[in-house]
Amino acid sequence: MKKAINIDTYILLxxxxxxLGTLFIYPLSRLFFLALQHNGERVFTNIGIVFTxxxxxxxxxxxxxxxxxxxxxxxxxxxxxxxxxxxxxxGMKRIFEVLLVLxxxxxxxxxxxxxxxxxxxxxxxxxxLCSLFGLDNPPFNIYGxxxxxxxxxxxxxxxxxxxxxxxxxxxxxxxxxxxRCSGATRWQALRDIALPVILPAVTATxxxxxxxxxxxxxxxxxxxxxxxxxxxxxxxxxxxxxFRDPNGINIAAAMSLVLVTVAVLxxxxxxxxxxxxxxxxxTGKHQAAEASSLGILRFPVTIIVAVxxxxxxxxxxxxxxVTSIMKALGLSISPENITAAHYVRVLTGMPIIVRAFxxxxxxxxxxxxxxxxxxxxxxxxxxxxxxxxxxxxGTFLSTPYAIPGTVIAVMMIAAFIQPIFGVSIYxxxxxxxxxxxxRFAVFPIRTIGAAWKQLDPALEEVxxxxxxxxxxxxxxxxxxxxxxGISAGWLxxxxxxxxxxxxxxxxxxxxxETIGVTAYNLIQEGxxxxxxxxxxxxxxxxxxxxxxTRSGSRNRYLxxx
Amino acid sequence: MKRLISLIVLLVMVAxxxxxxxxxxxxxxxxxxxxxALSGSITLYTSETLTDVQEYANQFMKLYPETTVExxxxxxxxxTAKLQSELSAGQTPADVVWFADMALFEDFAAxxxxxxxxxxxxxxxxxxxxxxxxxxxxxxxxYQIVMYNTNLVKKEVxxxxxxxxxxxxxxxxxxxxxxxxxxxxxxxTIAADERLGWDYYKKLAANEAVVGGGNGxxxxxxxxxxxxxxxxxxxxxxxxxxxxxxxxxVYQEEGALYVPTPISVMSSSSNKELAEAFVNYLMSVPxxxxxxxxxxxxxxxxxALPEGVPSPADIAILKTDWQYLRNSRQELLDTYGEIFGIx
Numbered sequence: 001m002k003k004a005i006n007i008d009t010y011i012l013l014x015x016x017x018x019x020l021g022t023l024f025i026y027p028l029s030r031l032f033f034l035a036l037q038h039n040g041e042r043v044f045t046n047i048g049i050v051f052t053x054x055x056x057x058x059x060x061x062x063x064x065x066x067x068x069x070x071x072x073x074x075x076x077x078x079x080x081x082x083x084x085x086x087x088x089x090x091g092m093k094r095i096f097e098v099l100l101v102l103x104x105x106x107x108x109x110x111x112x113x114x115x116x117x118x119x120x121x122x123x124x125x126x127x128x129l130c131s132l133f134g135l136d137n138p139p140f141n142i143y144g145x146x147x148x149x150x151x152x153x154x155x156x157x158x159x160x161x162x163x164x165x166x167x168x169x170x171x172x173x174x175x176x177x178x179x180r181c182s183g184a185t186r187w188q189a190l191r192d193i194a195l196p197v198i199l200p201a202v203t204a205t206x207x208x209x210x211x212x213x214x215x216x217x218x219x220x221x222x223x224x225x226x227x228x229x230x231x232x233x234x235x236x237x238x239x240x241x242x243f244r245d246p247n248g249i250n251i252a253a254a255m256s257l258v259l260v261t262v263a264v265l266x267x268x269x270x271x272x273x274x275x276x277x278x279x280x281x282x283t284g285k286h287q288a289a290e291a292s293s294l295g296i297l298r299f300p301v302t303i304i305v306a307v308x309x310x311x312x313x314x315x316x317x318x319x320x321x322v323t324s325i326m327k328a329l330g331l332s333i334s335p336e337n338i339t340a341a342h343y344v345r346v347l348t349g350m351p352i353i354v355r356a357f358x359x360x361x362x363x364x365x366x367x368x369x370x371x372x373x374x375x376x377x378x379x380x381x382x383x384x385x386x387x388x389x390x391x392x393x394g395t396f397l398s399t400p401y402a403i404p405g406t407v408i409a410v411m412m413i414a415a416f417i418q419p420i421f422g423v424s425i426y427x428x429x430x431x432x433x434x435x436x437x438x439r440f441a442v443f444p445i446r447t448i449g450a451a452w453k454q455l456d457p458a459l460e461e462v463x464x465x466x467x468x469x470x471x472x473x474x475x476x477x478x479x480x481x482x483x484x485g486i487s488a489g490w491l492x493x494x495x496x497x498x499x500x501x502x503x504x505x506x507x508x509x510x511x512x513e514t515i516g517v518t519a520y521n522l523i524q525e526g527x528x529x530x531x532x533x534x535x536x537x538x539x540x541x542x543x544x545x546x547x548x549t550r551s552g553s554r555n556r557y558l559x560x561x
Numbered sequence: 562m563k564r565l566i567s568l569i570v571l572l573v574m575v576a577x578x579x580x581x582x583x584x585x586x587x588x589x590x591x592x593x594x595x596x597x598a599l600s601g602s603i604t605l606y607t608s609e610t611l612t613d614v615q616e617y618a619n620q621f622m623k624l625y626p627e628t629t630v631e632x633x634x635x636x637x638x639x640x641t642a643k644l645q646s647e648l649s650a651g652q653t654p655a656d657v658v659w660f661a662d663m664a665l666f667e668d669f670a671a672x673x674x675x676x677x678x679x680x681x682x683x684x685x686x687x688x689x690x691x692x693x694x695x696x697x698x699x700x701x702x703x704y705q706i707v708m709y710n711t712n713l714v715k716k717e718v719x720x721x722x723x724x725x726x727x728x729x730x731x732x733x734x735x736x737x738x739x740x741x742x743x744x745x746x747x748x749x750t751i752a753a754d755e756r757l758g759w760d761y762y763k764k765l766a767a768n769e770a771v772v773g774g775g776n777g778x779x780x781x782x783x784x785x786x787x788x789x790x791x792x793x794x795x796x797x798x799x800x801x802x803x804x805x806x807x808x809x810x811v812y813q814e815e816g817a818l819y820v821p822t823p824i825s826v827m828s829s830s831s832n833k834e835l836a837e838a839f840v841n842y843l844m845s846v847p848x849x850x851x852x853x854x855x856x857x858x859x860x861x862x863x864x865a866l867p868e869g870v871p872s873p874a875d876i877a878i879l880k881t882d883w884q885y886l887r888n889s890r891q892e893l894l895d896t897y898g899e900i901f902g903i904x
Contacts, residue, residue, distance in 0.1 A: 120787045121732060237740075240642045249645065329804075330784045331807065417646075417652055510604070524636060529804070
């Protein structure tokens with residue numbers, strides 16, 4: 001198809017380039033400069049150090065292994081749960097739907113602490129197992145690779161569930177029905193029709209989880225380091241902050257570039273995998289699939305899912321809850337050691353917490369909204385305006401997610417400490433806003449891209465053929481049909497924004513504290529019980545929000561209207 | 562979808578309104594310094610406990626109503642990263658810095674980042690706590706000690722050697738010199754100590770000591786029973802004990818580890834007068850009394866010690882060679898990393 005340069009390109013492209021330039025390219029360029037400097041000269045020494053020191057190579061290997069295994073496991077679990085909940089007659093669906101996404105709402109460093117309280121040497125679960133089976137030594141050790149893998153999978157499988165379940169819901173069942181009318185079994189129809197068309201969502205999921213895992217810091221730091229399992233992010237953190245080496249920041253920057261490269265390779269691979277296929281299954285003549293029956297397996301499978309939910313969702317939240325009501329750490333759980341004082345303190349005695357909630361919500365509501373707008377415009381430009389390079393821009397914008405928060409923060413400091421055009425965003429809430437946008441762009445861009453691929457182009461063409469302007473088509477046809485992808489992308493960006501830590505502890509300023517920073521400072525001060533109360537309040541607030549939004553959007557799909 | 566949108570709009574409005582009112586608080590009118598009253602605003606970068614520092618700042622602002630003290634608090638590692646990033650990019654908003662990385666302060670002093678000050682209350686500060694000819698000061702003392710869980714440890718705890726007891730195998734906690742300035746000081750000190758030396762660390766590693774991030778984590782771990790015993794900072798142990806956790810601590814009989822936590826005024830500060838006044842306040846008797854009330858050992862001998870805290874004169878400490886630490890930072894970390902199997 002001939003690529004026409006039209007007027008939209010002349011308006012949209014410069015605007016995009018301007019945004020890209022200030023927000024992304026300028027700080028990212030700092031990363032390159034930092035990485036290439038060693039003792040003041042422009043050299044490749046840093047990259048050399050990254051690839052020759054044994055400990056760095058080990059960290060690289062650990063990172064990739066962790067990323068791949070987490071991605072595989074979490075995607076598999078997410079897919080299984082999605083299918084069970086959307087397409088079968090699993091019992092207690094409503095409860096599972098609400099509970100299974102919860103781990104995603106808890107800041108990962110809090111989840112890591114919760115699991116220490118469960119499976120650490122003095123942890124509740126370990127102690128329980130010891131007394132049940134008369135063991136001398138606790139059977140589970142939460143520190144090290146397995147602990148990091150466990151908690152990483154627990155934190156990320158909800159991503160898979162959210163993305164894949166929405167994708168499955170979007171699939172028009174008539175394709176499968178047609179296959180079955182032609183004699184295919186239910187399983188064959190599923191395998192050959194439904195599964196391939198949700199492939200964009202599955203690959204997007206696997207990729208996002210891979211990149212999330214390799215750039216995660218909190219969980220490997222808290223659970224991996226004491227177990228001698230080092231990854232690139234914990235290594236980078238050590239280089240950046242310990243002044244072990246005057247070139248520490250430079251080496252850290254070089255290491256971050258390695259991380260980014262790994263992520264970009266993953267992104268390119270995902271683009272390639274879904275490029276050629278036709279995935280249009282949202283045809284507008286929507287018919288929800290009937291739930292397949294699990295037969296005699298229904299009861300056992302429901303039990304298995306229930307046990308899974310108990311272990312993975314209820315256990316850590318209970319651990320946090322117990323911590324929040326104890327007078328102090330280490331006391332036994334008995335009535336005289338229980339108190340509500342921490343909740344009272346958090347809710348009334350700490351103005352910093354009210355501020356933190358306000359700041360975090362402001363950021364978490366506005367950043368994803370802006371990102372969704374950018375993503376819609378980008379994909380629109382790519383599909384309908386034939387804007388050259390729009391796809392690459394989307395890929396480029398997704399890469400900062402792979403850069404560890406610590407490094408992005410250092411980049412932002414270097415880039416923005418001096419005022420630009422007389423305006424300084426440093427030490428204001430705006431630098432946090434831009435950092436969050438940089439960091440989490442990947443979610444709306446990937447999910448909306450995957451969702452748009454599922455749209456039958458005929459739907460949009462119909463509007464054009466009937467005389468609608470492109471923008472009307474976008475507003476009245478495309479966007480409503482993209483609702484699933486838009487809300488998934490928004491939600492996936494919202495949650496990390498709300499509880500973000502690694503960027504915020506370096507970029508926040510007095511009176512611009514965030515929830516993550518406040519919880520972190522509380523824990524560092526030894527006020528773990530108070531931090532527990534704060535965490536429970538966060539979980540509660542977000543849980544309510546989730547219920548509220550869910551009731552508005554869910555049933556339409558299930559009933560097929 | 563409509564509900565989601567209206568919910569978002571509502572929340573943004575609410576957040577915006579409260580955010581808006583918050584902004585007004587930040588507008589302070591700077592009074593002209595006509596009557597010698599202190600005015601203006603300074604920013605403090607610190608890794609000290611936020612609630613404690615907020616108290617000192619509030620008291621200071623009461624004494625000098627025309628002033629504002631802004632506090633940026635984060636962990637020592639992050640603070641180091643932030644300061645260094647800012648300084649290498651050319652400027653920093655910090656007027657006063659206060660955290661536990663003596664080697665970094667030494668480096669800053671050598672590079673001219675720190676201002677030489679002689680506050681009027683310096684008479685309260687013993688000479689050995691005046692650093693770099695007045696570029697940095699100690700205003701309260703902390704030590705790295707041995708903390709233990711009273712439910713799990715029944716035998717007598719004496720010091721560094723107790724951590725090698727096989728009874729505590731795998732249940733000893735320690736901060737990592739890769740992330741903690743105090744832990745790095747410890748490594749430099751122990752490695753050079755005749756009685757302990759690198760041998761001590763080899764035995765500690767053989768006893769499967771768990772080396773994590775910071776001292777706070779060790780204190781929390783001991784309180785919650787994760788570890789039975791470990792190395793952490795005295796005021797952290799005191800804080801857990803006060804909250805009611807089943808813990809106690811001792812100053813090592815071989816000698817505790819003295820951890821300097823210098824405070825300095827940045828030479829790039831735009832309000833050096835106010836910055837110096839704040840440091841001065843901390844050295845003054847009211848400031849020292851506030852520190853004491855929070856359980857810290859005041860540096861001034863004219864202020865009583867917190868309850869249950871021995872006098873610094875009675876605490877034996879190991880000797881730390883700061884030059885050695887500064888020059889051998891890399892080798893120390895490499896050797897330690899090799900012994901413990903972490904890098």
